[in-house]
Amino acid sequence: MNLDHISGDPVEHVLTHADGTRRRVYVTSIEKPYPHGKLIVSRTDTAGIITQCNQSFVDMSGYAREELIGQPHSLLRHPGMPAAAFRDLWDTVKAGHQWHGYVKNLRKDGGHYWVHAAVVPNIRNGEIVGYTSVRREPSREHVAAAELQYREMNGQ
């Protein structure tokens, strides 16, 4: 992330991903409201690299489409999300099942947006060839509950 793209008062975090790589991100407290009626859709290969996304995904992420395609989905990982949630997600979808959960995503400008996410493995001829994620608008009550749960999981 580049500080030039951040709006608001950023706080610096260093994220450690599952593969051990580290990434510096800047986070503000600004939440972008979920756009009513929309589905945010993206698709990755089996390694979690974004191969396809719809316009709502582009709009909410704050990135240009060209900046998203070919990047790992963890580009949107917010430091408020516990690593255990993503471990659970990957364990579930790699086993061929759907995963549902509430996710706080990081925008390019340091802000965030909450989604009710579902991830489904794309199974073709009996093999997982990638994953599709579909996000929809969550209720504020579910967001509040998830926020509390994730803070506890992060030991905050």
Place this chain on the structure above:
Amino acid sequence: MSFNFTVSPSFPNERISDWYIFNTWLQRSLSLPIHLELYDNFGAQRAAIAAGKVDIIHANPFDASLLVREKGFRAIARPEGPPDEMVIVSAAESPAQGIPDLQPGTRLACTDDPCVNTVGRILLEPANLDTGNTVELRRETYIQVAKAILRGEADIGFFPVAAFNALSSLVRRDIRVLVTSDTQVIQHVFLVGPALHDRVDEMTHLLLTMHETDKGRSMLEALGASRWQNVQQEDVEFMIDIISTLTQ
């Protein structure tokens, strides 16, 4: 041997004769006996699918899942144009200005259209409304859904955008749109069953070139489309994956 063709019951009633004209054109073009059977509701159509009485279908996206994944149907085309979106409406004088204003106990009127109802239910989630805290009033037609709202029998109603736009301006004047879906991905598809797989290339070419003649264009226009668009099997598999996340 005659083959059976059907169309998802979500199309407006005034297009019934246009689908018969399309079927006559399809039969003649393929030199194939094809019987068009139009069902009044989704339940009757699903029973026909389960009984193996459908060989060709212009299917709604939710039935496409079953037909492609479990019945071996192949997707060959889809109408060019925007995806199938829906609206949730209330009476114009309703105090609710948006979905978050809706309360438990909300009475919703809808038909048995699985596509519209599934997306509609998802759009109610931000208000924490589900089947457990709402009252669902099933109606046969979208005109009856509108009447249920205008008579105060229902607080909200689910409509496909096309059906909502087909309501008279007088009716629409007394109705407020609370939210319009923007899924960008869910669309009807033209599917061919296993008994006709050897004719798939021919049928695909026929549909994709239909707009090139005056007669074809006129038939398409009557059905509310400008042309058929090529669809790859993977496009439909992707749509089915998306739909599977909405139904669990």
